[in-house]
Amino acid sequence: xxxxxxxxxxxxxxxxxxxxxxxxxxxxxxxxxxxxxxxxxxxxxxxxxxxxxxxxxxxxxxxxxxxxxxxxxxxxxxxxxxxxxxxxxxxxxxxxxxxxxxxxxxxxxxxxxxxxxxxxxxxxxxxxxxxxxxxxxxxxxxxxxxxxxxxxxxxxxxxxxxxxxxxxxxxxxxxxxxxxxxxxxxxxxxxxxxxxxxxxxxxxxxxxxxxxxxxxxxxxxxxxxxxxxxxxxxxxxxxxxxxxxxxxxxxxxxxxxxxxxxxxxxxxxxxxxxxxxxxxxxxxxxxxxxxxxxxxxxxxxxxxxxxxxxxxxxxxxxxxxxxxxxxxxxxxxxxxxxxxxxxxxxxxxxxxxxxxxxxxxxxxxxxxxxxxxxxxxxxxxxxxxxxxxxxxxxxxxxxxxxxxxxxx
Ligand code: AMP
Ligand code: MG
Numbered sequence: 001x002x003x004x005x006x007x008x009x010x011x012x013x014x015x016x017x018x019x020x021x022x023x024x025x026x027x028x029x030x031x032x033x034x035x036x037x038x039x040x041x042x043x044x045x046x047x048x049x050x051x052x053x054x055x056x057x058x059x060x061x062x063x064x065x066x067x068x069x070x071x072x073x074x075x076x077x078x079x080x081x082x083x084x085x086x087x088x089x090x091x092x093x094x095x096x097x098x099x100x101x102x103x104x105x106x107x108x109x110x111x112x113x114x115x116x117x118x119x120x121x122x123x124x125x126x127x128x129x130x131x132x133x134x135x136x137x138x139x140x141x142x143x144x145x146x147x148x149x150x151x152x153x154x155x156x157x158x159x160x161x162x163x164x165x166x167x168x169x170x171x172x173x174x175x176x177x178x179x180x181x182x183x184x185x186x187x188x189x190x191x192x193x194x195x196x197x198x199x200x201x202x203x204x205x206x207x208x209x210x211x212x213x214x215x216x217x218x219x220x221x222x223x224x225x226x227x228x229x230x231x232x233x234x235x236x237x238x239x240x241x242x243x244x245x246x247x248x249x250x251x252x253x254x255x256x257x258x259x260x261x262x263x264x265x266x267x268x269x270x271x272x273x274x275x276x277x278x279x280x281x282x283x284x285x286x287x288x289x290x291x292x293x294x295x296x297x298x299x300x301x302x303x304x305x306x307x308x309x310x311x312x313x314x315x316x317x318x319x320x321x322x323x324x325x326x327x328x329x330x331x332x333x334x335x336x337x338x339x340x341x342x343x344x345x346x347x348x349x350x351x352x353x354x355x356x357x358x359x360x361x362x363x364x365x366x367x368x369x370x371x372x373x374x375x376x377x378x379x380x381x382x383x384x385x386x387x388x389x390x391x392x393x394x395x396x397x398x399x400x401x402x403x404x405x406x407x408x
């Protein structure tokens with residue numbers, strides 16, 4: 001039975017999962033509510049940034065040609081004609097042979113072409129004394145040097161972070177067109193599962209995957225619509241899935257392998273969802289299913305706690321990020337040297353949990369699919385492709401960095 005399912009490579013399975021995701025429609029949100037969303041449209045600047053030439057420093061605006069030849073023993077002394085602070089609109093012209101006292105952000109007076117910082121200027125009774133020459137443009141922020149009028153300031157598909165918020169606001173925008181963020185429903189399954197705080201009967205365990213997965217989903221910047229749990233019973237599972245209507249993505253956990261008590265597949269087929277059932281050539285992980293319920297993708301993850309989180313990381317997170325419209329759906333990948341040997345199944349890709357630091361990757365000591373302590377306190381997932389069953393210490397591996405803080 002199990003061998004009837006295709007054995008897919010991780011790459012192929014990831015490509016199929018991503019192909020199932022169409023970014024959700026756009027909505028306009030006030031800029032300050034856009035943190036972590038993906039832009040649905042380019043933002044084109046309708047004005048230059050900065051909007052006017054202005055001073056980069058507190059100092060003295062001059063014509064650079066007036067300071068030609070200035071040296072410590074042959075200083076140039078110019079009368080200070082006027083003063084100009086940030087926010088002043090009415091700007092006088094700077095005539096030749098004069099300086100103007102200016103502050104950071106003040107408009108550059110017409111006629112001036114440089115600003116010498118005050119640390120380099122001596123002040124003597126209404127005059128500014130310069131002991132060095134300067135080039136035109138010194139100390140000046142030119143209009144449009146950051147963004148030219150008509151230029152693309154932000155690109156569709158990019159993630160809105162603090163810098164994007166700053167740029168959009170600096171350009172005068174009040175709101176942005178962003179993709180709606182997906183809402184995700186989670187269904188855990190198993191007769192053995194109980195809520196935290198409940199008295200556990202013999203054989204019972206706490207449902208840790210449901211809340212852990214909800215946390216992983218939220219950390220990916222997505223809303224949790226609901227979390228449901230079903231016994232290993234087709235009708236109960238069906239009812240739990242029915243309660244997921246309205247979600248943009250459904251995640252199920254466990255019951256997806258080929259045991260007689262694995263009902264997820266039957267329940268989904270009963271609901272009319274199309275289902276692609278795979279064994280992925282990886283550990284932890286292996287059983288994984290991808291379905292479609294109308295326009296809603298359903299990703300069925302394995303129940304072993306480590307498998308659940310690792311497969312969410314590899315398949316679920318890119319899927320939710322793509323639904324949310326992000327162009328970049330992957331974590332940063334870095335190269336590292338293994339600090340200890342790793343044993344793995346020869347024919348499977350192995351996702352080794354451990355700690356990356358400064359180019360070295362230290363695997364967690366125990367790597368079983370049920371060993372949660374292999375993930376706790378770690379920050380990386382080393383991807384070791386199918387091949388030899390042992391990698392010696394010193395081998396080069398590619399590490400997915402998990403510990404990067406998310407916008408959520
Ligand atoms: P299954 O995929 O249903 O065969 O489950 C595989 C293993 O994962 C079993 O040991 C289950 O008890 C365990 N498991 C399944 N669901 C959860 C859950 N929500 N929380 C913690 N462990 C789970
Ligand atoms: Mg089960």
